[in-house]
Amino acid sequence: MRFLFHTGRYFLFLKRVFGRPVKHRIFFRQIIDEIDDLGVGSLGIVGIISVFIGAVITLQTAYNIELPIIPRYTVGLAARDTILLEFSSTIVSLILAGKVGSHIASEIGTMRVTEQIDALDVMGINSAGYLVLPKVVAMVFINPFLVMISMGIGIFGGWMACVTTGVVPSAEFIYGIQYAFIPFYVLYSLIKSLVFGFLIASISGYWGYYTSGGALEVGRSSTRAVVVSSIQILLFNLILTQLLLA
Amino acid sequence: MIEVHGVYKAFEGVRVLKDVSATFETGKTNLIIGQSGSGKTVLLKSIVGLHQVDEGEIFYDNRSFTGMHDKARKGIRKEMGMLFQGSALFDSKTVEENVRFPLDVFSDMSFSDRRDRANFCLQRVHLENVNNLFPSELSGGMQKRVAIARAISLNPKYLFCDEPNSGLDPRTSIVIDNLIYEITKEFNMTTIVNTHDMNSVMGIGEKVVFIAQGEKGWEGTKDDILKSDNERLNDFIYASKFLKKLRAEVNK
Ligand SMILES: Nc1ncnc2c1ncn2[C@@H]1O[C@H](COP(=O)(O)OP(=O)(O)OP(=O)(O)O)[C@@H](O)[C@H]1O
Ligand SMILES: [Mg+2]
Numbered sequence: 001m002r003f004l005f006h007t008g009r010y011f012l013f014l015k016r017v018f019g020r021p022v023k024h025r026i027f028f029r030q031i032i033d034e035i036d037d038l039g040v041g042s043l044g045i046v047g048i049i050s051v052f053i054g055a056v057i058t059l060q061t062a063y064n065i066e067l068p069i070i071p072r073y074t075v076g077l078a079a080r081d082t083i084l085l086e087f088s089s090t091i092v093s094l095i096l097a098g099k100v101g102s103h104i105a106s107e108i109g110t111m112r113v114t115e116q117i118d119a120l121d122v123m124g125i126n127s128a129g130y131l132v133l134p135k136v137v138a139m140v141f142i143n144p145f146l147v148m149i150s151m152g153i154g155i156f157g158g159w160m161a162c163v164t165t166g167v168v169p170s171a172e173f174i175y176g177i178q179y180a181f182i183p184f185y186v187l188y189s190l191i192k193s194l195v196f197g198f199l200i201a202s203i204s205g206y207w208g209y210y211t212s213g214g215a216l217e218v219g220r221s222s223t224r225a226v227v228v229s230s231i232q233i234l235l236f237n238l239i240l241t242q243l244l245l246a
Numbered sequence: 247m248i249e250v251h252g253v254y255k256a257f258e259g260v261r262v263l264k265d266v267s268a269t270f271e272t273g274k275t276n277l278i279i280g281q282s283g284s285g286k287t288v289l290l291k292s293i294v295g296l297h298q299v300d301e302g303e304i305f306y307d308n309r310s311f312t313g314m315h316d317k318a319r320k321g322i323r324k325e326m327g328m329l330f331q332g333s334a335l336f337d338s339k340t341v342e343e344n345v346r347f348p349l350d351v352f353s354d355m356s357f358s359d360r361r362d363r364a365n366f367c368l369q370r371v372h373l374e375n376v377n378n379l380f381p382s383e384l385s386g387g388m389q390k391r392v393a394i395a396r397a398i399s400l401n402p403k404y405l406f407c408d409e410p411n412s413g414l415d416p417r418t419s420i421v422i423d424n425l426i427y428e429i430t431k432e433f434n435m436t437t438i439v440n441t442h443d444m445n446s447v448m449g450i451g452e453k454v455v456f457i458a459q460g461e462k463g464w465e466g467t468k469d470d471i472l473k474s475d476n477e478r479l480n481d482f483i484y485a486s487k488f489l490k491k492l493r494a495e496v497n498k
Contacts, residue, residue, distance in 0.1 A: 022351055023350075023351065026350060026351065110337075111336075111337075114332055114334055114337075115330040115331065115332055115334035116334045116335075116336055116337070118291070118296050118328075118330065118334065119328065119330060119334040119336075121296055122294050122295075122296065122323065122326060122328045122406075123323060123324075123326075123348055123351070123352075124319070124320040124323030124324060124352075125351060
């Protein structure tokens with residue numbers, strides 16, 4: 001029941017988000033601010049996580065493929081495909097669901113409980129559109145870039161792991177990451193990241209927008225935003241994988 | 247003039263407003279008074295259309311606000327200014343940006359005209375040299391004044407104030423009340439103020455509507471209020487000893 005209620009209200013909410021916009025000048029200004037806030041502000045965490053996970057993926061692959069008949073460059077190839085297919089798009093988006101999702105939900109939730117959204121509505125501004133659309137556009141725009149950056153840094157992390165531990169010779173790893181490269185894997189990840197960016201911003205906006213009560217409820221909304229957008233990312237990951245790779 | 251006809255409002259089956267009718271006059275400070283939880287905020291938000299009423303009609307100078315399309319409503323919205331209980335300033339914007347915001351969104355004025363207008367409004371509420379501060383850097387009374395400046399920036403015909411004095415000391419309360427009163431006279435607005443502060447009632451209550459448990463309990467002016475023999479009203483206003491004494495003197 002509650003699931004149906006929220007799904008229905010979420011789609012009505014989306015209709016308002018894409019409804020009557022404010023002046024273009026204001027809208028573009030907002031998008032720039034959001035890209036800076038949500039996207040550029042997430043570079044640090046994306047970088048740190050990517051370098052570490054990239055290293056760990058490489059090491060684990062290396063220790064699991066110890067058979068002499070398998071060439072060492074396979075490690076590079078396997079690590080690359082894991083990073084391109086799954087890690088950079090899905091895991092990074094899950095992490096952003098935590099960071100960006102809670103940020104969006106608490107920002108909008110606070111505006112709700114302090115009547116700032118009422119103030120917009122009284123002025124005759126489409127508050128859902130004014131507040132959420134720039135965030136959705138910014139996330140859909142910036143998420144693919146974050147994912148691409150994560151791919152690069154993740155593979156670099158893997159190479160660093162090889163160089164420092166010597167588990168795979170550097171030259172073999174570099175040969176491996178170029179071997180049998182399928183460009184569609186990158187495209188596949190970028191398509192996923194567009195969808196995930198949309199899900200994070202719109203779902204978190206939804207939970208923030210429909211907060212009622214006080215500070216406690218703002219906290220609750222932001223937790224909900226993170227949980228629900230994470231689950232939706234996993235669900236859509238499954239659907240998109242089936243659609244794009246099957 | 248704003249007229250409210252037989253308004254009902256319930257939340258999830260819980261009745262909050264029952265058959266409320268009242269008239270709020272142009273060029274006057276009209277007060278809605280009542281205990282905490284009596285439904286003042288719900289009534290005010292119903293009047294401005296933030297709550298959809300279950301039954302009843304609301305007229306803005308004979309234009310039916312409840313019966314009109316969204317587009318026409320939007321036109322009337324540009325004639326409204328509202329001051330919220332907690333000021334509701336945009337935290338992420340500076341004082342000047344807050345006051346300029348309605349102009350930025352709705353007017354075709356040039357940037358310097360908009361800035362001048364914002365400064366004019368800020369001066370009107372006696373605020374200077376705070377343009378670049380953020381709301382969190384201001385005192386409660388100053389925030390209220392910024393909110394008034396924002397509410398009047400588009401030169402509204404209707405001004406709504408939800409408990410403009412909540413959280414303010416008596417002296418600052420009087421300053422805010424007087425500002426609302428002066429602005430109402432200066433621009434001939436229809437002003438509706440929610441309050442449970444009897445000082446405001448006696449100060450600026452040109453027209454008073456008393457709400458008790460979601461129903462209109464009494465209607466009149468500040469001069470009638472002390473002479474009224476309405477039981478529920480008297481229970482409400484003579485909760486304070488000071489006013490009890492005042493009443494004895496008036497009736498002597
Ligand atoms: N959005 C809402 N959903 C459900 N109930 C509500 C809602 N808003 C108000 N109420 C209920 O309506 C009643 C009247 O509330 P209202 O805020 O109008 O009181 P008030 O007279 O403004 O009080 P105060 O002086 O404390 O501000 C309360 O019982 C409140 O619980
Ligand atoms: Mg109230």
